[in-house]
Amino acid sequence: MKKILKVTALIGLLTLCVCVRAGAQGSGKGSGTPVEGTVEATGKLVKVMAVGAETTGWAIQFEDEVSFGGKPTHTIEVEGDAKKLGKLENKKVTAKGTIVHRSGVESKDRMVFVVEKIKEWKAPESERKSNY
16 A cells, blocks of 8 residues: 555656646746647648658648747647548638647757647638628
8 A cells, every 4th residue: 555655656746847847948038838828720721741750740821920929920830630630631720729839859949739629710601602
């Protein structure tokens, strides 16, 4: 029983250390979560490729330049369910999720949109064509 308690305490302590370290990495100037909370983005979902495979393979392209955490961009890398993303390839989508930092060998720091919900974009009623 004592052994199980010690192992559980050790796992809890390690989890706490990992969380504290992850939080500390984001506390520097210009780093961390660029946008707090859930973000909604609308654009065209496309497949992407990069040398060294430092990509999720998906991106949302925006019609106009948008800013996440003060960094203007026309595209953002997307991470999510591959099957869902594949069904929506080359379509205009609306996605909700969070923006995180990812780093690699070639790209030291890049923003990735971690998708929680994604669906095909539908024009509002006022913008839809009339049948008359």
